[in-house]
Amino acid sequence: MADVVVIGAGPIGLMAAWRSARAGAAVVVLDDGRPPAGRVAAGMLGPWSEVEHRDGAMHLLMVAASRRWPELVVELEADSGHDVGFVPSGTLLVAGRPEQIAPLRRHGQTVGTLDSDLEWQTGTALRTLEPGLGPDVAGGFVMHDEHQVDPRQAMAALRAACDVKGVEILDRCARALISEGNRVAGAITTRGEQITATDTVMAAGWSASRISHRVPMRPVKGQIMRLGLPAGRSLPVTHVVRSADAYVAPRPHGEVVVGGTVEEAADTRVTAGAVQSLLEEASRLVPDLRELELTETAAGLRPATPDGLPAIGRDTTDGLIWATGAFRHGILLSPVIADAVAGIVAGQPPDALLANFTPNRFAEAA
Ligand SMILES: Cc1cc2nc3c(=O)[nH]c(=O)nc-3n(C[C@H](O)[C@H](O)[C@H](O)COP(=O)(O)OP(=O)(O)OC[C@H]3O[C@@H](n4cnc5c(N)ncnc54)[C@H](O)[C@@H]3O)c2cc1C
Structure with missing residues (x-):
């Protein structure tokens, strides 16, 4: 019997497995082989551009996650021998249209970064810093502390690190939990196997609620595209550039990620309309994108709870730990969620901040 089945x-799931194994637990991971939302994600680590209130619990969690990333990269690269694709690029949060200036300036005053208000920069000042920005960019903020990671590289590194730490990753779909009274004792696969463990970690993204209804989840579709550099061209920008309509994330290895839609839908079809509007909005920010090669379009399903906050922590049912519902921030939040899981497995008292994300809030509300 394993200590933990994820x-x-x-x-x-991979990050939680690696952290738990690193802390000495015997870990098994079950995966059904469907592409995770994480494979599609852009990988922006955006605690200031993506929240609305500086002091909310979610913002505090996002900031903690963002500060954890650089140290985690060192540990993950050491364990895996892989480049994680962490890029301290900084972010330009900009107004791509005149009517976006006022709400963006309010956002900067409300949210700030590193506990200070952000300083508004004119379009001209931003173009001096980042000459690839288009003439429509009317101003914005430079967020020196917001970076990015390549989720595909990070997940490849996590698989390698899991391997090094003895985590067994099984190609299996979990159909149900093994219930023993008020206790979960592992998972039953669609092949009928029982994978038993002291703790079971629910990290199945939006489809976690198909396995247990205790945390209601829905998929929120996101469409995205990847552009490649033709021979001899360099990246059109070096910072992540975001507006209310689109984002552009340049990667040093010559890829530019352009995203992303947010749709209440459960399919992963890429639509012509989404590609058109994302390219239109993104090339308003960075006109040279039009010259790049369209190498990939994709859609993924983000895991969202009814209140939009993650579900992290022990269920009132013994042996069950929730680690899902990270919605638009699962790459950013993965280190703090994984550390929380590893701590719970090791019997440590959870950080007080995590009480805001208890998975039991839904069962209590019902
Ligand atoms: C277009 C787009 C852009 C995004 N950009 C960003 C970004 O810039 N920054 C950021 O922080 N986040 C971003 N996200 C969000 C991020 O991708 C998610 O929050 C994150 O992937 C959630 O991670 P997860 O491990 O909970 O779920 P997932 O990534 O969905 O992984 C869940 C895994 O569990 C497997 N699984 C499901 N059911 C079972 C079962 N019954 N048995 C076994 N395995 C099962 C699935 O197949 C999947 O592999 C983006 C998402 C999208 C769609």
């Missing part, structure tokens, strides 16, 4: 090998 259901789902997305960024959060």
